Amino acid sequence: MTPLECVELQLAAYNERNLxxxxxxxxxxxxxxxxxxxxxxxxxxxxxxxFYAANRFVHEGLHAKLLNRMVVGNKVIDHELIHGLGPEPMETSVVFVIEDGLIAQVFFIPAKSPS
Structure with missing residues (x-):
């Protein structure tokens, strides 16, 4: 898979809660x-x-809305709004590093620092 195809697959599966x-x-x-x-x-x-079985895919309202995406070589950078984890949507950016057609590293960048 290309880096874009790989990240598109994981996002679709995430939104389907298909582990x-x-x-x-x-x-x-x-x-x-x-x-x-x-x-x-x-x-x-x-x-x-x-982690995803116990902490993400148990939420029926879970949905990641893609706000923006950049592809830079083997990296895909998504800006997302995550619904269903709490009363308010959570804004985040995620950097996916793809190696040999699979996601090898993920860097989560929350919009707000944890308190």
Whole structure:
């Protein structure tokens, strides 16, 4: 898959809350980080699946609205509005790094710093 196709697949699966399809877009050794402090939040595809099964796909109203997207080489940068995790939508940016047709790294950049 191209970087764009890979990220489009994961977003569609996310919005369908289809964990099996969602995970097909990710490398076995995927690593997810929260910026700006570079905290490693998820290490490996198994941990990614466990996290999304327990903390994301359980929310019936879950939906990511794509506001903007840039593709720069093997990186795709999405600006999203996430609905269904709380009473108000959450604005975030996500940088996906694609290697060998799969998402290898993810960097989450929240619009607001955690309190």
């Amino acid at each position: 099996k399809l969602f995970l097909t877009a990710f490398a076995e050794n995927v690593r997810c980080y929260r910026l700006p402090d570079m905290v490693l939040t998820i290490d490996g595809k198994a941990a990614l699946g466990e």
